[in-house]
Amino acid sequence: TDPAAKIVKPLPEHLMVRHDGAAETRWDSMPAQGDTPADRFFVRNHTSTPLIDAATWTLDVFGSGLRDRPGRRDAVRFGYDELRSMPQVTHRLLLECTGNGRRLFATQQGETTPGTPWGLGAVGVATWTGVPLGAVLERAGLTSSARSVLAVGLDPEYVDDGVNHGRVRRPLPVAKALDDVLVALDMNGEPLPPDHGFPARLVVPGWVGVASIKWLGEIEVADHELSSPWSTTYYNVDDEALTELVPKSVLELAPDAELAAGQQHRLTVRAWSGSAPVTSVEVSTDDGRSWSPADKVEDGPWSRWSYDWRPQEPGRYTVLTRATDATGNIQPSRAPSNPRGYLFGAVVRHPVQVV
Ligand code: MTE
Known part of the structure; x- marks a missing residue:
């Protein structure tokens, strides 16, 4: 694959509109019924899709909100097979980028903003299979002191305007993490495609797409509020981290x-x-x-x-x-x-x- 391409899958022009590090589904290629096929599901990458070997990959869970796992070195390590062997659930869930429809700010309201110039195709529905995030956190030793759950991706660090913001990551309040968030391993009945987070990603129902961290590498569970540039600078309006999608x-x-x-x-x-x-x-x-x-x-x-x-x-x-x-x-x-x-x-x- 060409690293400059940022996205691995082919993005045929009749199915997708290409942007820099992103691609949206053409509405005329959305099937009238059912799920969005993975070949035309929108992609949004801050940097580029990493190719990860599931055999050596681990998901490391640590932090002050767990029993006796304060730091990264004390992490509980989940391998791919272990996640596969835990009880699996399957849900049809919608994923939408926070900026979906951004171009309409310009065309309908005369307001030009930076960012991917999405039409309305940065949204899709898929059937996701995996382990509830709550089950992973319980197995890692969740305590009642836990407040904040920060998922970290394994894609390259994100540099914007010369500032390195580190790995893409975003905190969830523990109540949401335990409610309905999925650690997804399959999309539409197949292992996640590389562009959609292989080997494991979060899917956070009803919330802005950036919460659904792809290529999970680490989850920090803290007894205090965690933050990241993706909650304080990006995906934030008037000092509030964006959460729920709008109608x-x-x-x-x-x-x-x-x-x-x-x-x-x-x-x-x-x-x-x-x-x-x-x-x-x-x-x-x-x-x-x-x-x-x-x-x-x-x-x-x-x-x-x-x-x-x-x-x-x-x-x-x-x-x-x-x-x-x-x-x-x-x-x-x-x-x-x-x-x-x-x-x-x-x-x-x-x-x-x-x-
Ligand atoms: N996770 C990581 N690690 N890196 C990313 O760049 N992009 C986020 C989110 N998870 C991103 C990420 C954004 S902004 C969106 S909208 C969704 O992934 C897009 O998911 P998709 O590419 O599978 O459609």
């Missing part, structure tokens, strides 16, 4: 698609949220003046909705979709501005030609 919805139609006037068209929408399931999706075909409910046709980590539309007059239309989740979060017409362009959750304006 989003995407119209599954090419921009400027041509639809015949006088005929009925079934529009489909994909919607998801980090904090709770999406409970309603509304569609506007008149630029947001009026909204009509869409029907749910599929449940899951992202749900699918349909709306039948019979446009009468030819012309240019803007179709909008708006999701609401069970906690009452609703997509706003404008996303809150922030300097690095995170969590673009505003209603997306979708141009359509009726001919």
Whole structure:
């Protein structure tokens, strides 16, 4: 593999849009049903994909929140086979990059921010199999004093503007770590592909993608708050480390698609949220003046909705979709501005030609 490529898998142009150290799924290659295949699942690397030998790899767990394991030298070492021999669980879970939709800050709000210029394809759903993080921490000797769990990746150290920030790492509060976080070994029934974290990664349901540390090498469990540049500088807004994903919805139609006037068209929408399931999706075909409910046709980590539309007059239309989740979060017409362009959750304006 070419180290300059940063990503190992081929990234065919009809499936993926390539960025520097990253690639997003084309929405027209997202399967209508089921999971995102690994060949077109988005990739986001701060540096580059390491190639790791599972036979010699270990996951080292240590820290003041464990019994008698204060430092790295005292770590409990888990090998690949040991993780495989622990009770496995399988969950369908959504993963989304914090910056997904960043380009829309520019196109819809006139706000240009640095970072990967994602469209809306830095999101995917896969079936992940592995060991609950809680089971790993229990086996390592978790105590009731534990407060913070810092996962560290084995990819090369991240240098930004001449500053070396060390290995990619990010803390989780112990309550989240013990709730539903997975140490994943398989993606869609196969060992993780190198780009997606082989031999083991975290998958942190409902949280910003950066929490789901790939290529796990170390987990520090501390009896005090831990931090990293990925919680204090990056993926942070107004001194708050970002956690839950916001509601989003995407119209599954090419921009400027041509639809015949006088005929009925079934529009489909994909919607998801980090904090709770999406409970309603509304569609506007008149630029947001009026909204009509869409029907749910599929449940899951992202749900699918349909709306039948019979446009009468030819012309240019803007179709909008708006999701609401069970906690009452609703997509706003404008996303809150922030300097690095995170969590673009505003209603997306979708141009359509009726001919
Ligand atoms: N883990 C490590 N070790 N290094 C990384 O660069 N990128 C994070 C996260 N985990 C990253 C990482 C970010 S920003 C995202 S969005 C997800 O991995 C992307 O996961 P994927 O590439 O499997 O889609």
